[in-house]
Amino acid sequence: MEKKLLKGAEYLLTEVSKDDVFTPEDFSDEQKQIAETTEEFVTNEVMPDIEAIDQQDFDKVVAHMKKSGELGLLMIDAPEEYGGLELDKATSMLVAEKIAPSGSFSVAYAAHTGIGTLPLVYYGTKEQKDKYLEKIITGEWIAAYCLTEPGSGSDALGAKATATLSEDGKYYILNGTKQFITNAGFADLFTVFAKIDKEHFTAFLVERTFEGLELGPEEKKMGIKGSSTRQVILNNCKVPVENVLGEVGKGHKIAFNVLNVGRFKLGAAVNGAAKYALSEGIKYANERKQFNLPISKFGAIKEKIADMTAYVYASESLIYRLAGLLDDKLATIDKNIDNYYEEYQKGIEEYAIECSISKVFCSDVLAKVVDEVVQIFGGYGFIQEYPAERFYRDERINRIFEGTNEVNRLLIPGMMLRRAMKGELPFQKEAMKAIEALMTPSFDEIDTDAPFAVEKELLKNLKTLYLVVSGAAAQKFMDKIVKEQETLLALADIAIQIFAIESAVLRAEKNLGKVTEKKAALMADAVKVFTFDAVEIIAKAARKAAFFVEEGDNLMMILSGIRRFTKYDATGLLQAKRNLAAAAIEAEKYIF
Ligand SMILES: Cc1cc2nc3c(=O)[nH]c(=O)nc-3n(C[C@H](O)[C@H](O)[C@H](O)COP(=O)(O)OP(=O)(O)OC[C@H]3O[C@@H](n4cnc5c(N)ncnc54)[C@H](O)[C@@H]3O)c2cc1C
Secondary structure, eight states: OOOOOOOTTGGGTSOOOGGGOOOGGGOOHHHHHHHHHHHHHIIIIIGGGHHHHHTTOHHHHHHHHHHHHHTTTTOTTSOGGGTOOOOOHHHHHHHHHHHGGGTHHHHHHHHIIIIITHHHHHHOOHHHHHHHHHHHHHTSSOEEEEOOBTTBSSSGGGOOOEEEEOTTSSEEEEEEEEEEEETTTTOSEEEEEEEETTTEEEEEEEETTSTTEEEOOOOOOSSOTTSOEEEEEEEEEEEEGGGEESSTTOHHHHHHHHHHHHHHHHHHHHHHHHHHHHHHHHHHHHHOEETTEEGGGSHHHHHHHHHHHHHHHHHHHHHHHHHHHHHHHHTTSOTTSTTHHHHHHHHHHHTHHHHHHHHHHHHHHHHHHHHHHHHHHGGGGGSTTSHHHHHHHHHGGGGTSSSOHHHHHHHHHHHHHHHHHTTSSOHHHHHHHHHHHHHSOOOOOOOTTSTTHHHHHHHHHHHHHHHHHHHHHHHHHGGGGGGOHHHHHHHHHHHHHHHHHHHHHHHHHHTTTTSOHHHHHHHHHHHHHHHHHHHHHHHHHHHHHHHHHOOHHHHHHHHHHHHHHTOOOOTTHHHHHHHHHHHHHHHTSOOO
């Protein structure tokens, strides 16, 4: 059967087939090989230095970056024409995942290969790429990205930094302060955003040695202490006119498109961090004895291990499903066309909603995991000598950078509404049908023998529920809905959890008969454990939204619909948790 490539956000409007999703079990040998090389490098070379890196031994960070360059890990997304590997997004995400256990180092790596390199790849002229790209992708030079300012974070376009053309027309003179710049302490090339004549938001390639570029002191941070974070101060910084990146006044395109990539890669990276933290938690639970038993024998600890396993399974299923969507879309673009990178970015932007979902969902999962891992370590979880303490501190930033989780949550329904309004997706029409379904309950029997029939019926109902609630909100607030943040956040939570449940279910279904029976059964257990919790989140978010937007009979009708549409028969839940825990405790790691 031919694979159907869904549009961004279309998953909410249609039934998705298992054949249309990419799963980690679909990785090619080449992808697995690159993952293995990365894992060996991180385990054998970076991890032994992790304490020194956390003490801000930046020479070690730079040395490992250069070694990453030698291994080809800095050139995954770079064009072949400039010596890059130009591999698919699934590979690029897999590498981000494998680097992630290194915490601070992985942040330095992500900033360099993502926001540091991609603006040049996507928008650089031939001359700019000839001059800089090889240095960057081999690790000879380190890159940084300067968008945030002391007065403008989420509101990035509110930047105050200015650029003024010099009298001889040869330079732009940049002034202003950029805040929280990752890699600043040792970067050689900075992509800096400033407004020409205080108006035209524009990107510039700024070398470290350019006159007038100064650095603030290292920030003293809560976590990822081994990554460099400083202010970049532009004090009449002279930048040659040929170093304008992209078009004058079009810097916002660069800033935002690159963030989409950052978001799906962050999803992959935090998934890697969660797997690692979970594995350390399980190992400790097997070693630590209380009441003459390893604590992993206690149901309380087993349940934590089972839940974490199920959440990470969902997070992993979600990010690689997104990788598949991106890769399939990007494969449709002809590499020989002149505006290849323009089309390429439109391809990524098609899934901007899923990129935000990946960022929010996976960083929230990591937060849950590190919290539970500290709890498994007990008092030792609070002590720096043990790894859980670092996991806990390092995790926190992921819910803040690459767009805070609030900003990303708001973007999800916001972008859907915009696409609906442009007529790109038939949300209104489907919402009408959903309201009909709300008023006329169907009593069709479902064939419970079919694989995941219960979950698939649930997904159908949850999508209807999303449409009912978003339709009611749109009707109530009309074009003012973009300002109704409390309601938008609730809608985002519903959309996020639906995507996660569906990714978990379709992966398990697709791999039935492909993986061992034992693994398939464990996947089904993970689906059950995860879905049980996710559906509760959806029910709560939907109830909240209903109270925000409705009253009287309409409210009662929606509340009763929520009860009906979120009904999930999780028979066997306890056994599913015990199965997952037993397998994870035996393997002493994440099991899928
Ligand atoms: C360690 C670290 C490394 C970083 N690396 C880089 C880097 O390399 N380059 C770079 O350019 N930046 C970098 N940043 C900056 C980072 O991207 C910003 O901190 C982030 O975008 C949030 O901006 P802010 O800190 O100004 O918070 P604010 O924007 O002030 O947000 C504060 C709170 O208000 C909420 N909020 C803000 N606006 C809205 C809104 N419209 N609606 C609802 N809620 C809202 C936010 O969600 C948040 O909860 C880094 C930050 C840190 C801490």
